[in-house]
Amino acid sequence: MRVKRSWFVLLAVVLAAAVLCEQQFGTHEAPRGQPALVHLDAGSLDTLRTGFNGAQDSVRLIVLLSPT
Amino acid sequence: MASILKRYPDAAARVFVVWEPILSTDWSPPSTFAMHLIPDGRARQYWDPDHMVAKQLAADRRAPQPEEECCDRSGILWDLVAVYPRGATWNDRMPVAVLFNGPVVDVRSEIESSLTASPKAVAFRRYTDRFPPVPEW
Numbered sequence: 001m002r003v004k005r006s007w008f009v010l011l012a013v014v015l016a017a018a019v020l021c022e023q024q025f026g027t028h029e030a031p032r033g034q035p036a037l038v039h040l041d042a043g044s045l046d047t048l049r050t051g052f053n054g055a056q057d058s059v060r061l062i063v064l065l066s067p068t
Numbered sequence: 069m070a071s072i073l074k075r076y077p078d079a080a081a082r083v084f085v086v087w088e089p090i091l092s093t094d095w096s097p098p099s100t101f102a103m104h105l106i107p108d109g110r111a112r113q114y115w116d117p118d119h120m121v122a123k124q125l126a127a128d129r130r131a132p133q134p135e136e137e138c139c140d141r142s143g144i145l146w147d148l149v150a151v152y153p154r155g156a157t158w159n160d161r162m163p164v165a166v167l168f169n170g171p172v173v174d175v176r177s178e179i180e181s182s183l184t185a186s187p188k189a190v191a192f193r194r195y196t197d198r199f200p201p202v203p204e205w
Contacts, residue, residue, distance in 0.1 A: 033109035040116040055082035060152040066090040067098040
């Protein structure tokens with residue numbers, strides 16, 4: 001019986017870890033206060049330019065990063 | 069980047085974070101975990117699988133913009149920050165950046181200087197950059 005209970009606990013931990021991993025690494029949600037991630041293609045590059053030119057009162061930074 | 073923005077919460081700044089596939093593990097858009105590495109509300113995040121922004125930045129490099137000292141992998145710019153002063157406009161070409169270098173972690177102090185530079189100082193620098201350098205005697 002004790003062995004069975006420990007298996008249930010282990011299973012629960014594994015499931016919780018899987019759910020947490022799925023939330024963090026399987027989704028693409030922007031932080032609160034930011035708009036959703038924009039997928040750039042030939043038709044949507046102008047959204048970046050519009051955002052850039054729309055913030056003329058601010059210093060603008062473009063940062064190129066790799067996701068991993 | 070997040071720590072810099074956190075240090076200057078009142079700085080008038082807009083950060084365009086462009087994620088692009090560079091490493092062999094970059095087979096999907098940035099995860100929620102990666103995007104939350106830059107949680108500041110002044111940031112906007114983009115996924116650029118075709119490197120369009122990197123190519124545009126590379127194509128529009130010109131004097132007096134400083135030349136980067138790194139940040140190239142197979143001909144694609146990455147791990148780089150370009151900083152543009154207030155008033156700069158992106159028309160058919162990107163404007164001239166006042167900072168164009170990386171890796172991002174190594175240019176922290178330059179980024180901070182750009183964020184705290186007064187608009188008058190930036191305007192003066194843009195004005196003086198139009199003239200050739202004074203020769204040494």
